Amino acid sequence: MNELEIDGSFGEGGGQILRTTLALAVHLRQPVRLVNIRARRRPPGLRRQHLACVLAAAAISSGQVEGAEVGSQAIRFRPGPVRPGDYTFDIGTAGSTTLLLQAILPPLLLADGPSRLTLKGGTHNPHAPPFDFLDQVLLPQLHKMGAKVTLRLVRPGFYPRGGGVLEAHIEPVKRLNPITRLRRGEVLEIAAKAVVAGLPRHIAARELGVLAQRMELANPALTIEELRSCGIGNVVTVTIRSRHITELFTGFGEKGVPAETVASRLADEVESYLAAGVPVGPYLADQLLVPLALAGGGEFLTLPPTRHTTTNIAVIEKFLPLRFQVEREDGRCRIRLTYQ
Structure with missing residues (x-):
């Protein structure tokens, strides 16, 4: 198979290009050369968490990789067949374990055997989906596509200490099913949670006070969680549970x-x-694109796409004979996958 070159400087020019490239390259056994890695970030090139993605992708596919070192702005990756099994990957910093999972979960969903992953690093990082998002939002959608994945947060990890541990158990399926998400349905519940790690409790209380006032939330819908020995950090989430x-x-x-x-x-x-x-x-729009591509179809209604989403679409379309139709109207956007 001819080598495919991906330019990491186009679109949003960040780590998402690397992770999507690795996931699809492993699944398709497509040799790739990725250049200008993270060209729009400072500093550019591979950081420790990105290098962990490259090494993990190589490990689950017996892949050969050139340029796999911190600071590298180009790699050449030739994956072999996917090898399900038990793996432990340690980023070595507070880098995001949830982003590491992005790079290796898609091919393992369709492997020929089960896998157990232990990922060590950060679990609640700025500019990355926290564990709660994967567990409460993305995973239910993957389940509706037929995937069989369970996640467990063994220990949270915040910057700069890290030390978090995320476990994933994957029972593969022969194929993923397309899904359609065009209706939200009535909102059943809105809840807010503020987490402080190694920081005063009043920070969480002040955050929840603002959310309670803005969204008219009562005490049962407000939760404070205090964590120790997992770094220093603060994250606040709002969960919207709707009919669909x-x-x-x-x-x-x-x-x-x-x-x-x-x-x-x-x-x-x-x-x-x-x-x-x-x-x-x-x-979620950004996270659904690769699973829909592996399923071969699907559509959803969302807000106007972020640059992450449009960049991710462009990367996927370089690997597969498909097109994402993006139709914008009245502050909303319908994204539909069609094969050529």
Whole structure:
């Protein structure tokens, strides 16, 4: 099979291009050369968590890889057949375990045997889906496509200490089924949770105070969780359980940013999603693209696509003879997969 070259500088120019490339290359046994890796990030090139994705993809496919080192801006990857089994991958930093899972879960869903993964690093990282999103939002959609995956958060890990542990058990299936998500249905429940790790409890209380006021939430829908010995961090989530789908939105505390600001930004995202009347939020939209491509069909209604989503679409279309039709209307977007 001829080598496929992927330019990591196009679109959003970040790590998503690398992860999607690795997942599809392993599944299809497609040799690839990825250049200009993370060209739009500073510093560019592979960081420890991206290198962990490359090495994990090589491990589950007996792959040969060139350029696999921190700082590298180009790799050449030639995967072999997928090898399901028991694997432990340690990022070695607080880098995101959930993003590492993105790179290797798709091919293992369709392997010829079960796999057990133990991933070590960060589990609640800015600019990455937290464990709760995978467990409550993405996993139910994969299950509806026929996938058999269970996740367990053994230990949370925040930056800079890391030390988190995520476990995944995958029972493969012969194929994934297309899904259609065009209706959200009535909203059944909205709940907010604020987590503080190694930080004062009042930070979480202030965040929940803002969310309670903005979204008229009563005490039973508000939860504070305090964690010890897993780094220093703060994450606040709002979960929307609707008739046909569950969505979750996340805000991360930042040094120098008031808790009220973090919560207010999160409330803005939630209100935009609710006002649009769509079932699929912008982050789930991005996560569903590779599974739909493996299933060979599907469509969903979402908010206007992020640059992550449009970039991910472009990468997938380089690997497979398919097209994602993106139809925008009245602040919403319908994304439908068709094969050529």
